Amino acid sequence: MPFIEENDLLDLHKDIEKAQIINERLLDQIKFKGKDIKRLKLQRNVLMGLVGLFVLSILGITSYTAGWSNSKRLDNDQYILASIDSLDAVKARIDNLKEQNEELSLVKEFYLAKEFLEKEKIYSVQVKSFTDNNMTLASEALTNTLFVKTNPFYAYSLGNFETLNEAQKFRKQLVDMGFKDAFVASYKEGKRVKIEDPY
Incomplete structure (x- = not known):
């Protein structure tokens, strides 16, 4: 961790x-x-x-x-x-x-x-996943966070970006802060599409 x-x-x-x-x-x-x-x-x-x-x-x-x-x-x-x-x-x-x-x-x-x-595809940086629904980390009022169920885990992501490049830059900042496992994922209509290239 x-x-x-x-x-x-x-x-x-x-x-x-x-x-x-x-x-x-x-x-x-x-x-x-x-x-x-x-x-x-x-x-x-x-x-x-x-x-x-x-x-x-x-x-x-x-x-x-x-x-x-x-x-x-x-x-x-x-x-x-x-x-x-x-x-x-x-x-x-x-x-x-x-x-x-x-x-x-x-x-x-x-x-x-x-x-x-x-309705468009967005990019976000996943920083943590849980086996339990831990909604205390996410607030529905925050538009720059995602809390998505990806069976069997609940994924917590930060940032909503229109381009992959923006998300990759934000991921690098998080990695520099100590979140070594952070990765970029794409989402559409509230569901994860795929894990993107981190660079």
């Missing part, structure tokens, strides 16, 4: 706690953005309905006044005044909704990217 210095172990625990805090904050932000998305969709639909009614009423008033002006012939020096302020307010609200829609698109892209990564 590899020996790890107490300072290195404390540093690892601090890094894990920081990652857990960051993940919890991201989850809170995602929940908050989800509520915002629902609220903004409702606001957008209501506003579009109001804009539609406004446009229809303007068209109705315009057609009515055009018919009235034909029947009563206005002098050339009389003009019909329209409120430009109300049109500017509607334009400003539409611009604001467009900006909010762009923000919602970014959140949607984040969700799609997360779903895509869960």
Whole structure:
């Protein structure tokens, strides 16, 4: 079994706690953005309905006044005044909704990217295996750890990497810290695919 210095172990625990805090904050932000998305969709639909009614009423008033002006012939020096302020307010609200829609698109892209990564192959560095289900080492809130059943053992791995090269570099760091038995494995949909070349 590899020996790890107490300072290195404390540093690892601090890094894990920081990652857990960051993940919890991201989850809170995602929940908050989800509520915002629902609220903004409702606001957008209501506003579009109001804009539609406004446009229809303007068209109705315009057609009515055009018919009235034909029947009563206005002098050339009389003009019909329209409120430009109300049109500017509607334009400003539409611009604001467009900006909010762009923000919602970014959140949607984040969700799609997360779903895509869960279906793709990832690489992780296995540092320990157990015959018993020892879940005290892993937390579901930590996204950079894996605790997978590989019959008849339970494997504990650190890091989620998109490329084999990144995982190999991380493995080297762990070996330098004393985890001589650490190795790189690839995973897909929560199951180990194979043990990869360590170099």
